[in-house]
Amino acid sequence: MTQTEKIRLELPLVLPTVIDANDLCIDRLIKGLSGRGGIEKVHIKKADGSEPLLCLHYDPSIISVSRIRELAQSVGAQLTKRYGHYVARLTAPLHARSARLFSNRLRGISGVLEAEVSPSGAVRVEYDTETLSQADLVTQIGFIGGVIASLSHTTPETMKNKEAEKVFPVDSHREAPAATQTESRDTQHEPRPEDPGEHQEHQHDDQSEHDHGDSKDHVHAHGATDKEHAGHDHDHGGIFGEKSELIFALLAGAFMLAGWLCTWTQSGPDWLSTTLFCIAYLFGGYFTTKEALENILARRFEIDTLMLVAAAGAGALGKWGEGALLLFLFSLGHSLEHFAMGRARRAIEALAKLAPETASVKRGDKVEEVAVETLKPGDIVLVKPNERLPADGVVVKGTTSVNQAPVTGESVPVDKQPVADGAAVIAAFEKVAANNRVFAGTINGSGGIEVMVAKLAAQSTMARVVQMVTEAEAQRSPTQQFTDKFERIFVPVVLALVALLMFAFIVVDEPFADSFYRAMAVLVAASPCALAISVPSAVLSGVARAGRGGVLVKGGGPLENLGSLTSIAFDKTGTLTEGKPKLTDVIAADGVEELELLAVVLAVESHSDHPLASALVDGARDRLSKESSALTADDVKSITGRGIQASVNGETVYIAKPVLFSEMSIASLPDALVKANEKLVADGRTTMIVLKGKRFLGVVGVMDTPREVAASVMVRLRALGIERLIMISGDNQQVADSVARTVGLTEARGDLMPEQKVEAIKQLREQHGKVAMVGDGVNDAPAMANSTVGIAMGAAGSDVALEAADVALMGDDLGQLPFVVGLSRQTSRIIRQNLWVSLGVVAVLIPATIFGLNIGTAVLFHEGSTILVVINALRLLAFQDKTDA
Template sequence: MSTASIRKIRITRTEGKSTGCSVAVQKWFLQVSAVQPFLPDGWDPKSIFCRRVLGSGFGGGLFFGGYYTILEAFEKIRRRKFEIDFLMIVAAGGAAWLGAWAEGAFLLFLFSIGHALENYAMARARNAISALSELAPEDAVVRRDGEELRLPVAELVIGDIVIIRSNERLPADGFVVKGASSVNQAPITGESVPVDKRPVDNAVAAAKAADKVKSEHRVFAGSINGSGSLEVQVTRLASETTLARVVEMVNDAETRQSPTQSFTNKFERIFVPVVILLAITTGFSWLVIDEPVSDSIYRAMAVLVAASPCALAIATPSAVLSGIARAARGGVLIKGGAPLEMLGKLDSIAFDKTGTLTIGEPELVETVPFGEIGADELIAISAAVEVHSDHPLAQAIVRAVEKRLGTSDLIATDFQSITGKGVSAKINGEHVFIGKAGLFLKDDQDALPEDVAQKVTEMSSRGRSTMIVRRGGEFVGVLGLMDTPRAAASDVIKKLRSIGITRMMMISGDNQKVADAIALEVGLDEAFGDLMPDDKVEKIAQLSDHGGVAMVGDGVNDAPAMANATVGIAMGAAGSDVALETADIALMADDLATLPFAVGLSRSTSGIIRQNLWISLGVVAVLIPATLFGLGIGPAVVMHEGSTLVVVINALRLLGYKES
């Protein structure tokens, strides 16, 4: 076909429905058609105005609307990547070449507006993350050499004493050395109510083992002091606080792709070249069907717009970023899209026992006196002896007396520890022995009284650690102790079932009877006891091979098991370096109650990702055949950019997620 013929086709199309002139402009030309006889031959006011005046105007619109898109497209082409921006530039350029300046400018205008709105929406999710870094104050009041100084937080050193007055944000991680107050830790741990804080008993000992300081003494940068005043000894530099590490890890999480995101990226790399080939093929359809070349090329440009997978490209990252931001605001650190998405797909969770389902300390739960002695007298005698021991079971009895009786006048003397069996002492001249059955059995011929032996057996079958008490020659009682479940454990298990977790189990190094007792009390499906660390890893590996499993532990001795689980979840991670490093997901508070929130958010994120994929692929599936059969660039652009915005807005709903 000659150049003149092609030019004639272009002029014909320009003067037709795709001139880019509005109906109002065309009506105006009808009104001024009377001037036609006075113009030189070949001069058409409609053609001149639309192709020259409006053409140059829309050309400016093409340039300014597509400037940044052009730069981005050429940068990607330079790196041998043909992506969405390239498709948009080709489509807009093709429309302009055909004389459809308005549609080309409209395409780039909406594409640019769409990009701007996408960036704004994504910025909202990122701002929710960056807001974390602004929680800590910029300066702090420090006591040095007897003077109070106001210094930048970055200049604080370990061992400094910072002064926090009422309603101020804490500037550093540390422990309380003076004062008492309630501290709102929600920005860090997600706890819904303020936590009471009081001074440590020994600041020197606390400084030497800062990671072992109990939660009632420990505070975090970014939390908010209540009505009292506190003096806090700094245990971490500003760059190493829990808040700083959370911000760093959440920012890093943006770059870790989920399985769906990896799939869509691979799909896009294949799909875009296919779209280009389809458009080229469509551009030559005038060789097969009876239509002008310009119509075939116009249809090819429309196909480029219709098939551009903009919504698909943004569908997963927008949802993942919003989910991670919402989790961080709720006291849950999720290290990337992979664990966020995987947790939402799992229906099995394994729990460690000690420190996870239980409080991690034994408590006196059962007191059985024999003879004429009462329960209060039995534990008072036992506490008078055990106060001299630092064994966890002994300390549990002492705490029980303090809670039930306050103080006791009984004083024990001549205390002795009998390794592996128990203890003995004298109270009012009488020998008191407290310990296991072996303490009272000298040889194979000895036996406990029948009622004592029966009670010990019965308690042991329910997971109790038993301690037999004998005063003088008389057995006066049996004490049952156990590491009790957390108050929230049963409710957490019920909530997890309600959101779709169908199998929950315990993995413990404790004996099977204890594990069974705890599992029954909190409502687990099964318990595996008597497991060494290697056994836990093997058990988790077996469970992971059958559909995947999440492992919840304290992040220290459970690290190997968590690492081998589909998703490792550490609780009580605030202030714990090991927990933050080893887990895929970290529950910042030492509280199981945030676990259903994390699982529910993950499931919502997975659901929104699926919705976004259906929306984005569905629109492409509708638009491609529609443009092949005549749908214009304008309507295709509106539907294309509209679907992209719908996908982003849908993802932003995660920022307002609330646990049901």
């Protein structure tokens, strides 16, 4: 399968008892998927049975089956697990060309729909479980020669040996029973039989499809089994371990320099310098020859093959020194690529090592030390001061402050308090307040606490982030897809040009040796080494830096798109605002003290459970002293949709919307109070008039207040080149306009229903090209899916937010947004710089070598450009947000 082929899948939806293809949940799923890049068409087909079939036409080079599954789950649906998803990580990074070769070999396995291997060593495979079981897939991967030769199955016991074994999480979907034939391009799947039963009201429990379990897979590069690896830890297959290639390159350089000195000083016989150059060939060409042979066996001619041909040609012409220089610099560039991938990879591996290996668990009156993998929801773990937390859970005893920066990126420790009943709240972990909830991998402060475990170790937020980052590494960015296509066309053209130049002696009056030498020089000059590594090194470094800052970026596509767009849309509630109303305005009527007004409000609203009532109560308590708030209310009655009625000191009190007083002809509002109310409404407040007996005490205004950082975030985004900052909200237009003015947005659209938000995003994409959507990832999932880049806030505690978003801000902090936008823009700049350098050097060197530039000089510029783009990409690991005031 080539990456340009489109795939059509027909999958039964797992929506219990839903038999109507027009069900609103199915409609919401279609809307959520339809706007996603890479998905060309989504529609429902009515199957012969009772289940509707979701038909997807998608491009696997842009979006994967696992991402489609995530998006389906984010809106409450699940897809059948016929199409398995397998993620693993190699023990060592690969070169970009080796990763591409390995990907192609995986795609050649019968039953594999799509496969991708990143230079960092992340492996992602989507496969048809009817054709290929996971066990067979693992076996076949294990026999793919050269790039990797063995897979090991690692148990929790072997995980303890961290020095000998570095193990990274694997995500896989278990096989589901299926009942139909598979076709290579038009894959169909009939519905599974369901138990008969009556149609009932359906609920969509967001059950994870990730089968984490205890098994973790670990892939050894270059042919070492587990036993061999434990005693002979050579990650890259050489006698010096993972540094073998670098040491071989340096030895090649040393022998090349010795041979050059012998020639320059004319010391020793002629054969001595030639022998030294040949030894340099041996060391410099060892790994290159291995990869070239792998490519030839796969019937591919890659850059490694071209370099060997050029070096052999130089030797055939007696230019042993120039050939040695070529192989030395090429192998040095190769080893530096390996180092760059390893550096970025280690930044990601650091995430996996944050959670401790053991935990102290209370078992009755005893405390036992157990492996973190054995913890179950409901277990009580003891966390001492300054220890890392072993699991996601809720505090049930003790108070402390927790450094959550490893997960959420928050720079200030978060105070934690116990909940009254841990067992009652862990089932709804996402809804637990931030001051009660803790995450695995975060660092306890000075107080000892007891934590009730809410999730298995493999399902913790940290474990999911590591797994998603691994998947993100194996996703190719748009620019990387372009460079791959460019290379597929460019390399054959170069080979044709070289073949023509070898026969130039027929047309030009020169010896064959000169024509052959020129052809070899062009071969060196035209090899796109820098181009192959320029994009993946930048993308991986960007994803790693984002992860270290508490932001999950799902691949190079979102990273590049966020770096080039100029429009961002925001949801209001919980995104730009705090998400809960606050008492903002208290205006007393003429002749009334503000304290009296607030005391009456506090006395009455204390008996109400309405969300606005709690805002009024909290606000009144903050403004009143205990002595001035000693009123009591009785005979409290709710007036549906209008307000509340009560009795205070024998007088009837109404706290209600202004419309109530005209509807019930209770009393006429004074003109001053009418004007004050109208002004508050115009400013976006929700208002209530207070009447006690026959006296109007005043008006109070409540508002979901903007986040403190919102205004500064908009300023920073404008400084980064974001021209349009748009709010789309379900609140009335006046409220939307008020918030927009307060935080500094360029546009506000109110009174929007969820489906209208989706249409608004589509309009923005038509008008401005690319647009990002920032929300909480729950109610905003369809709108986020239709944006170019969906960004979810507060994703650390929300599985839905993690699944719906392309970019997840792990902390509930809007201030992380300028950081990730700035990082994305810097990544885009570095990718452009790398492309200009790599393509520019090739464009200059090809004509220069045709007109006589020698191989030695061509090699210096060629390999110099490779080293330059690698170093340039690594700068992203040190990125700092310069807009942060």
